[in-house]
Amino acid sequence: MNRRTLLTAAATGVAAASLPSMAAASPAMTVKDTMNRTALYRSSARTQLAALRWGSTTARGLLEQVLAHQAEVNPGVNALATLDVAGARAAANRADQYLARTGRTLGPLHGLPMTVKDALETAGLRTTCGSPDLADHVPGKDADVIALLRQAGAVIVGKSNVPPLCQDLQTSNPIFGTTSNPFSPAHTAGGSSGGPAAAVATGMSALEVGSDLAGSLRLPAAYCGVYALRTSRGSSPIVPTRGHIPRPPGWLTSSDMLTLGPIARDADDLDLLLDVLAAPAPADRRAWRIDLPEPVSRTLDGQRIGVWADDAYCRVDTSTRDVLEQVTREVRAAGAVLDESSRPVDFAASNILFQKLMYATSAATAPDAVFQGEVKAADAVTEDSPSALYLKSRTMRHRDWAKADEERQKLRAAWDAYFETHDLLITPAAPTAAVPDQSSVPAPERYITVDGVRRSFYDQTSWINLASPVGLPSLVMPAGKTRDGLPLAIQIIGPYLADRSVIAAAKALAKLLPTPPKAPGLMA
Structure with a gap:
């Protein structure tokens, strides 16, 4: 079937x-x-x-x-x-x-x-x-x-x-x-x-x-x-x-x-x-259990919260900036101690390292013949080629992976240092609201538009991938909508294992923001 x-x-x-209510209903x-x-x-x-x-x-x-x-x-x-x-x-x-x-x-x-x-x-x-x-x-x-x-x-x-x-x-x-x-x-x-x-x-x-x-x-x-x-x-x-x-x-x-x-x-x-x-x-499970810490706070009052609202590496559009400004105002009014200038890591370096590690792990299941072809292609490609990062990461030697993993541990240490003086970080979830569907468009021809500027299709995930290589809890929540009614969202990142803290912050913030739009299928 x-x-x-x-x-x-x-x-x-x-x-x-x-x-349960049908018995009392009329036959019609x-x-x-x-x-x-x-x-x-x-x-x-x-x-x-x-x-x-x-x-x-x-x-x-x-x-x-x-x-x-x-x-x-x-x-x-x-x-x-x-x-x-x-x-x-x-x-x-x-x-x-x-x-x-x-x-x-x-x-x-x-x-x-x-x-x-x-x-x-x-x-x-x-x-x-x-x-x-x-x-x-x-x-x-x-x-x-x-x-x-x-x-x-x-x-x-x-x-x-x-x-x-x-x-x-x-x-x-x-x-x-x-x-x-x-x-x-x-x-x-x-x-x-x-x-x-x-x-x-x-x-x-x-x-x-x-x-x-x-x-x-x-x-x-x-x-x-x-x-x-x-x-x-x-x-x-x-x-x-x-x-x-x-x-x-x-x-x-x-x-x-x-x-x-x-x-x-x-x-x-x-x-x-x-x-x-x-x-x-x-x-x-015989010997281990997971006992996540309770939230550092169930309110925003007194929390040390960083705000990373935009960045030259991955600019967001006007609607997204407006939402981040509103969120910042509400968080400040709720009594949080805000820091809008400190940055835990370098955006570009973090994103490139993430891509290297992602491409490397994706090669594990490639058929042998395909992988051997990629090895030859990687050896032949020049460093400035558009495909160099992908091919050289997919085929890196274990020594190179170990060095990349060491860079990841240093990145984690930088985040740990940031969270010694901050409880949470708020960022955009994406540069824009949902982009037009391009599933019928060949991958090399796909792109997004940010305030009229054509950008890489993969910029959609740059902001949320800040947390990905270092394993930090990252929560996305609705925070507004565009003039056309599409949802806009923010990201809340917390320290390692502070999953409950980012959820508690989202609960508190949801009470301060406008009610998010409901999808037509959810409306009465």
Whole structure:
């Protein structure tokens, strides 16, 4: 059964008894009428979980609302890839039966319907990562993070769309097509977590788990007007990554900069999901546990906050500068001690080092013949060639990688020194709001425009990649909108393992900023 058929089945298979308010409805009332009246799926994950816990709805009833909403909204956004309606219904029924039998919930996500990124392996459910080579890949085992969600009681409804092997800043692939921005079909939802971000923005999922190497989690969140957290990563991640594609199915390792993190419609829900996701890898759980520090403060008053609003290396547009100015005013008025001049690192050096390390780790899974061709090309290319950085980084000797890693440790030390005198740093999330979709344009011809100036397509992630090579927690949150109604976002970076501090700052800041725009699919 294909994706569209599954969505249609979700819409037509809603039985009257499955919706908690249906019994009191008139015979003429449709499922859509009931959904609009109850609209629980539009609420925060916390509200949905409270309703499930206290019996004002059932897991099956909530699931049917979500399935019907997905069938109505997804054709216009195309955020969802493969759905598992039968498996989700069975899981919801089990949650309801367990609660009725024991009076207890299965866990902190008891009965909550969720979609998950199609880069995360799901046992018995197709996981393609947008690649035709994996179109029929059905894993025999859950990714570690999916296992954590199931253990917490989540109901996995299906998979959300990604670009092929997560290797694009927009979301389109030959299997499922293009995911559009929920606010404008002409604009990109970002990538590679474009499907997850669009699903959360439109209410098709209360929460999502995205992955982030080069901004793949945070750029889509910024473009779709939702919240996302790139979690801390030191020598190992605080959220286990086994079962994430790429690398290929069956590999036990991943990039040494890859992290997984939560996507939500508010910062409180990020906190909720972080509690579930932050866990050692299974092999370490006998002796280790992850106990993230409490926030340094739950208000902005007295916090030492840096603001890096613009930089000659990656200029932002007028709308983004205006948002940063408003945020700065609000943070100062809230009693924070602001520093708008100090810089933790050199922007250009950090970005170039990140690219070197990213290209180096990406070579691990290249076929031998392809890699040998790259080695020859790297030996022949001149240092000033546009392809030199890519080829020479992909094929660097281990000694060169060790030297680059030493530079990374020095970069971490510079950030550590900065955070001795600062609690947080606020920056733009991207130079602009969501850019026009260019998935049909050849990669060398893609570009973005910043205040009328043509710029590199990859400048979209330069700001959020400040945190990427050094493993710092980085949160993206909506902070305004353009004249055309597209969301604008900021980034909050904190010290290593201060994940809860950046979430607390986002909670405090959200109370001071205008209510962010809602995607049409989330509106009543």
